[in-house]
Amino acid sequence: xxxxxxxxxxxxxxxxxxxERLAIRREExxxxxxxxxxxxxRTDVIADVFSRDKQEFIKLKSGMEIRLDRLxxxxxxxxxxxxx
Numbered sequence: 001x002x003x004x005x006x007x008x009x010x011x012x013x014x015x016x017x018x019x020e021r022l023a024i025r026r027e028e029x030x031x032x033x034x035x036x037x038x039x040x041x042r043t044d045v046i047a048d049v050f051s052r053d054k055q056e057f058i059k060l061k062s063g064m065e066i067r068l069d070r071l072x073x074x075x076x077x078x079x080x081x082x083x084x
Contacts (some may be wrong), residue, residue, distance in 0.1 A: 006042040011079060023048060
């Protein structure tokens with residue numbers, strides 16, 4: 001099973017709230033996420049936090065979408081191991 005097919009694991013509600021706060025602020029933040037077994041980093045603006053097909057995502061200003069259970073950190077907030 002590829003990483004993109006792995007079952008979605010919801011993140012902690014408090015972390016979801018932090019992502020919404022970052023999206024409202026519209027400031028560039030450093031985002032670290034896992035994809036295909038590797039950690040990646042980019043600086044971008046979180047444009048939206050949304051759900052699709054029972055999974056939650058952030059959409060960056062650049063258009064990139066990242067599933068929330070792939071996040072390692074965003075804006076200095078660690079996401080590892082915290083689930084609803």
